[in-house]
Amino acid sequence: MPERVPDRVPDRMPGRGRPPSVAGKVMAILDAFALGGVRLNLSEICRRAGLPLATGHRLVGELVAGGFLERVPDGTYRIGTRLWRIGSQAPAVTGLRELALPHMEDLYEATHDNVQLAVLRDGRALFVERLRGTRSVPTVTQVGNTLPLHTTGVGKVLLAYAPEDVREEILAAGLPRHAARTITDPGELRRCLEQVRRNGFALTRDEMTTGAASAAAPVRDGRGAVVAALSLVSRTRSADMRRLLPPLATAARALSRDVAVHWRGGSGGEPGPRPDDLPSDERKVSP
Incomplete structure (x- = not known):
């Protein structure tokens, strides 16, 4: 079983309390996995990222299609190999x-x-x-x-x-x-x-x-x-x-x-x- 970690809501931009741009929303989704070793369902991702479920569903789907996230058979999501390859070049x-x-x-x-x-x-x-x-x-x-x-x-x-x-x-x-x-x-x-x-x-x-x-x-x-x-x-x-x-x-x-x-x-x-x-x-x- 994957290690469970405490919930952590990423810092949000001032104003309405949610990322104001598409890039900000995508970063908030990826930051939901920042503690590592995590598999999250869609509701958990949206809660940590501060996003509406419909918005999160659309963006997570695009990240999965691009290889930045992976969907596990049990319905949860984890960091994808494409994002790992990019990060490993740091x-x-x-x-x-x-x-x-x-x-x-x-x-x-x-x-x-x-x-x-x-x-x-x-x-x-x-x-x-x-x-x-x-x-x-x-x-x-x-x-x-x-x-x-x-x-x-x-x-x-x-x-x-x-x-x-x-x-x-x-x-x-x-x-x-x-x-x-x-x-x-x-x-x-x-x-x-x-x-x-x-x-x-x-x-x-x-x-x-x-x-x-x-x-x-x-x-x-x-x-x-x-x-x-x-x-x-x-x-x-x-x-x-x-x-x-x-x-x-x-x-x-x-x-x-x-x-x-x-x-x-x-x-x-x-x-x-x-x-x-x-x-x-x-x-x-x-x-």
Whole structure:
């Protein structure tokens, strides 16, 4: 079953409370799927987009015909392959994924656990790549979808190194429970993030998915700014962090070196990563 996510109504233009143009209406429909991993029926799409049912029906039909949305046999809709192909060409996806894949493959061969790469986007962890083996623990992660920062290993790393105003915004918004051991107390999460910064890695057990544990480490550019997080996800019962952490740390350091070279973020006064190569939230992240 697809992951269910909280309803989120996109920001609307002032005035009548609905997108004033066809382009605005189409963007509102696509934004209904922005949290990723979602299948929505027509009524849900229209409610999130703030559109009348008749208008939504017509525009969704056109998006399906164009390949931007797909209609599932159960009558729901999901992001189409054409939109995915366009989005996958974004520099923040292609550049980082191409650099990371060799290291992720080596990490998988060393551990045979799920390997994931995520960046900070709109206050959530956006997964840009993942490797999963036949023996790996099932996860809710999908490339292109997002998960909460406070429940995931990569999310804790990204949140720990995010600017203070970003952390405070996440803490103030509330920390919903997703599994038995999800941290929902802001004070406890603050202490956890301090420990992440002190240790240089994050650990989770049964916080996003019952039965899954993760270890995550930061990926830095040449100036030391955290631009992504790399993680291993294993079964809680069999997870041995003493086994997972050394290869994870090695892969994260190796990827950081490649990022520094690729984005010319090294020492000697060279410029840092090109702003257009990084999502807006990544540009804010500091060591």
